[in-house]
Amino acid sequence: MFAPPLRSTALLTLAAVGLAAQAAPLRYAEDRAPGIVNPAFATSMSEARINELIFEGLYTDSTELASVPRLAADATLSPDKRAMRIRLRTDVKWHDGTPFTADDVVFTVKALKNKQTASPEVGRVLWIDSARKIDRHTVELRFGQPEYAPQDKLHFKILPAHRFDGDVIPRTHPFRNRPIGTGPWSVTSFNDDNSVTLQKWRDYWGEARIDEFVMREVADKNYQAKLLVYESIEALVRVLPRDLATLQADRKVELYPYQTNSWWYVGFNQQRAPFDDPRVRKALSLMVDVPELLAPIGTGDRVSGPFVPSSPFYNHDVPARSRDVAAAKALLQEAGFTFDGRAWSRDGQRLTLTVAAQKNLETAQDVVVNLQSQLQNQGITVETRFLELPEWKQRIWTQKDYDLILSLWTFDRNEDIYQQFHSGGSRNFSGYANPQVDELLDKSRATTDPQEKKVLLRQVHALVAADDPMVFLWTLDSYAALSTRAQGVVVHPFYFFTFAPSWSLR
């Protein structure tokens, strides 16, 4: 037996202390743990966020939100813009040590498109006609129509072909709880308390500083800020407005504002009375005092149409509607309603509306109750209904059994509102239809010129705002909160952890 020299022991001890210090995890809270860690089946933001740590796409966002290569090394777009040849990085390994190759890209595109996979993410690849392996580290993608900036759509996560048979990803595949990616962190355990532990992937091709991430499920949103104060977690993805002051006052917590492509609205059911009449929709829009609805739940920017003000598609020439009760009353009278000093009625029936909102939509209750109070003060009887997601989908989306809804739409960087406002859109459950808008949306999808797209969508903004399919409300100011131990933090407005490789933890 040899006793190590004293100096070596001291160095080893120091190294061990250093390692122990580095091994401190960054723990973050989610309302709900991901049900499945497989980007092909991601249906919630908690799944999208954890996938960002584990998986990578061919391209990703820079901190300026421009597309930059990730698994791609470089690419050339054909002159007709219908094909793209992508050279892949050669130094990338999956978390099981298998090298990443062109087969994985081809597999991912084919498997996501496969109907048997039934992936909710299929929309991200439908525009790709085919994917072909050129050599071990080169693929060629062919598109259904010319693509001006295909890299902006090539952010979807790549999956390991060698883990699946054929070109299908079955939901039941054990990959669901033994996922491997090429990203900076790999899943090491799904824990009994629903938390998930991720550790730095030792063969990661890039740089990642934090050794361990732990996703903790804390169903009670009201409690998450408390845990950050108690130093039981290091990161809070979204701070509730009511917790802002507390966290701002805490010297160990840093707040990070970020803009989301997300806007709130009160939607009208245009397929039945009274909102099949545009005058009634406009009257309601003019009756609502939007700043008063916003004040109790936080701060944000008013929106006048279907984009956020920071979007290139936002039409700043369209003003947000201001409250004008006299004009609203005139419009209701024009639509056949009479006011008896207490309530509005038509054909002997009082104007009674139901406002529905999703139960898990934070602060929705405050907004709905204030909206109810505002409308009741104007003589409209309002009932409220809060629904769980499945009931919401069935009652609102499928049966279209509602008068008004309070909800929000969240978009990724493409801000594609086609499904919401095209008469044939799968998410257009309110029944909005304007042939001019349809035509502009079709053109905006077909165009390869970003400038033209901007012009077209700004026209859509103006037309939609004039039709009043909904009361456009606001985009909320969002804040993430992190322990001051976390350094170099930049958060991505949608996926949150996109820039986590450059974060560190003191």
Add this chain to the structure above:
Amino acid sequence: MASPARSPRAWAFAAAIGRELATFALTLLGAAVLVQVLLALAPGDAIDSLPNAAELRPVLAAQWHLDDPLPTQILAWIADVARGDLRTSLVYRPGMPVLEVIAGPAWRSLGLLLTATALASGVGVGLAFVTRGRAWWIRPAVWAVSIVPVFLLARLLVHTLNTAAWSLMQAGSIARPGWFALPVEDHPFRWALAVAILAVGSGALAEIHAEAEGLLERIQGSGYVQAARARGAPLWPHVARNLLPPLATILASRAAFFVGGLVILEKILLLNGVGAILWRAAIDRDYPLALGITLLTAAAVGLARLLADAVRLSLDPRRREAP
């Protein structure tokens, strides 16, 4: 070897147990069918939880048998269960076999239930021994604590303990305890707290204590105990023999309450047992998972009743001889 004189008793015992088993099986079936009907009546289904439900419905409805008529769905599920296949989770853990999803959580919940039951019985009966016939104020005191609903007790304790510990830590009076902050740290203290809350809350302890006091007074005043006391013989065999059957009945009747308390307690203390998962499965309309857990909990409650009946029948000669 059973003596010929005891055979009729043994037959009666077996018949009684047989009846209980048949009731047990029918209860399981009834619970499973009822839950299927309730879930079918609830608006929305598992596909509605997905973002682009409309596009996915044609494929998933076929894969998940959601388009079949309800009776067909129920019969198919019963046939699968009879083969030992509880199917796979649809939303909570997509594609994972239900047994795999609930195996670990079920053991955790069962451990919690059994420990809480043992604690409630031990403390309730122990207190009754001490307080019987004296210290009249103890009963209302026990009631005052025990009557607090489980969810309120849990929230109060989590808040109070965290606030107190944080204040002491900030003042430098204590080092950070291993369990801090509740409930996110997986520490034995969190489990001990859960057991204590379940054993005490929603009237569990008060009911057992009150029943045990009454029973003890009756037993102590009975002729056979007085005779044993006069003979100088030990009293505990008589007390135990007469206390256990009614106590088993009380505990069995409380089993369903314990399970009910477990759902909310697991949610608050992030224990991720079958109670918390059942809550999630019901909201997500994850039918196979909700049904699997229902079957399991119905079986657990049924088994508790069976066990109580076995105790009662084996210790109470009058019941054993009953037709």
